[in-house]
Amino acid sequence: MHRPVPTKQEERQEQDQRLGRHGPFRRLCLACATSLALYAACFALVLDRPLSLGFLRQEIDARLARGAAIEGPKLVILAGSNGPYSHRCAIIGPLLHLPCVNAGVAVGVGLDYLFARWRPLLHPGDVVYMPMEEAQYVRDRAANALGPDAAIMLRHDRLTLARLPPRRWLGALFSYDLRGALMAVIETALVAGGFHDPRPDAIGESNVMGDHVGHTAALARANASVLQAATPYHPSAAQIRSGYGSTLIAGFIDWARMHGVTVIGGLPTGFDDSPIPPASLGAIRDVYQSRGALFLELPNRSRYPRSAFFDTADHLNETWQAIHSVAVARGLAALTAGTVAGKVPAAITAADAPKRTASPSIGIASSLAPGTAMAPLPATIP
């Protein structure tokens, strides 16, 4: 006797019954386990974000390569994007007679990751200047574990990941959300399709020392309204003291002291109409000084008019980046005179700056984007 052809619904019911034999809980557990396995395999082995994370990875690796290539004492500027945008190694290094690497990339990059990558490259006699953004001190453990470095480590740098605590392994394994997953597909497709990354045209790019260049005052005009409307965030002193970022920085200072590396804390740049509250400033200072590190506090506390910035309070435009760099170099020279091995001058005058940076190999002019003119430095440097 022929069995009638089953309808689709009957077929589905039969399939369900077959599945049901395995037990409803087994099916449930199997679905969950499959999901986790697929997720881990996709993001650890297959998917990537070549444009956004690839760009960051290149920036980090280039700075590390520059650091590794320097023999003898060096100056390393460690921060988020405040480092490369508002500081210029091409000016500070020659003024201090120290080869310099601008090692910061972005605020989101985990400090523990950054420290883990830089520790092997730091040697006795090196100076690390840390003008960390205020947000770095208060970044919590969860946010730190989910920064872009988590996905970078999972996909490309598992050695560094293995050196970090196990909670960071989990954070890295679960660093992709739905948006990240979709963007991984889109970015891969865009790269495969020969997509031209417009960022260098819009915001400039990095030089070999890691300085951001080309973020001119002319380009900054497009961001004038955003800068005017920006409301800077100042965490409280209590937040800074108890912040996870502060703990990581303190740990790094301890390590540096044991390894003969001089750490100098500093202030990030910001708007002069929005000073860091005195208590918060004291808390930032304490993070460094309570661990025996030095702290550089410029007379203007790194505050500048809004017109001096590029797109955020952490990013000076190129002209003011140079001005701030001279001021920082002068402050670092005064702080480190006699304490740092090498040829750090005891003092730098404002008049030194244009003269010393006029050299085409290391001068300001060489690091400007083609076709842009550098405004002359003012006689009085803050």
Next chain:
Amino acid sequence: MLFHSQPFILGFLPVCLAGCFLLGQAAGRVAAHAWLLAASLFFYGWWNPPFVLLLLGSIAANFTLAEHILRLAAAARHAAARRWLALGVAANLAVLAWFKYADFLLHIAAPRAPPLGIFLPLAISFFTFQQIMFLVDSARQDRAAAGPLTYATFVAFFPHLIAGPIVRPKDIIPQLQHRALAPNRDNLAAGTMVFLLGLAKKLVLADTFGGFADTGFNAAATGAHLTLFEAWYAVLAYSLQIYFDFSGYSDMAIGLARMLNVRFPLNFASPYQARNIAEFWRRWHITLGAFLRDYVYIPLGGSRCGAVRRSANLMATMLMCGLWHGAAWRFVIWGGLHGLYLVACTQCRFTLRRAAAQALTLLAVVVAWVPFRAASGTAAVGMLAGMAGANGIALPQMIVHALPWLGWIATPVEVLPYLGDARTLSFPEVSACLMLGWGIVLLLPHVHTLSERARARALASSFAFSMQAMFFAPHVAPFLYFRF
């Protein structure tokens, strides 16, 4: 306590289930109900313990009144039963009005008077409506007999307490009275599956779209001029957010009840696939729609008294529906718009092709979300202006560069400042997310009609993302319906 929070999933839920089943088997139904009631009150009090007293007071007063009304109705003293019913409904609405609408009414009566600053108790709209149903069903003698403990367990039952579904006493109380008190493997597995799929809707989809919607609507609230894509993307994202958020919550509630061997009614059935607005309301927040139909629209006369009266009844019902969502004009406008849509739908004498009807319905629903979500009337008008292209059409340079013909209609800009994270790649990112979201709601059947195999597939594709969001996302957003 939120269904998608770690304390609920890792702490409350396993303890509550274990306690209920263990006590049920060891000490019987009364002990299990007492445990469930205590657990539900703990769940409610987690947010603000003093309001547990309000909830308990409301339960006690309504139960006493309902028993009295039932006795009167049983003794055929219908006029007295109706009087007590009116009193009970009025008292419930007065409590609701005090907590939820006092400031709103005061502002209407005396715009310059300082607000009373009354704190809105969590879930008051839900447990008030639930108990009004019980009073009405008592007067109609259309409910099962229930003792005070069973009734309190029903009202405070944590799966539906905070944001529904608005379940009928006559559907749930018998289940509480007769359900098995031992864990049922099939129910536990099916409930967990539906709960996890609801969790994914909330954490993976709703919160993703919520971020996009917030960017646009927050900008509109500050008076920013959103261009066409920024405005449409924000509204489309909000339409998805509210659907995934609320239907995700409902699925979680249905799943939780199922784990306890109680079956809740369906609350969402692919509403954006509706072909007219009446069908939309048969698919969107089904239990609220049913409540309004049975306890407001039909008692008002429904469609039995001519076209004009029917239209008036529809408008009144939908305005009440809007007000139920919150004490603000934006909700009234939203309800009014849906009332007008329903009136227009009943007057409509022509039929559209399926796709056109679905598109027109969807457009009407999406437009109505604008006043519902916008922070103010000005922001809503600004958003609608952006959607109409009044602020121009802008697209990222890279899109125009890749597709030069777009240059004819759109101005190339560096980034769209009110779209996603305002980054170079935000436009393709938001576009891809919206395509995925709308693909799910328009093309796929809803969770409750999926086969077991399809549900398992859906879980396999979402579970890891849910875990990512629950344990590793820095921010957990509350449910949108949390305080309605």
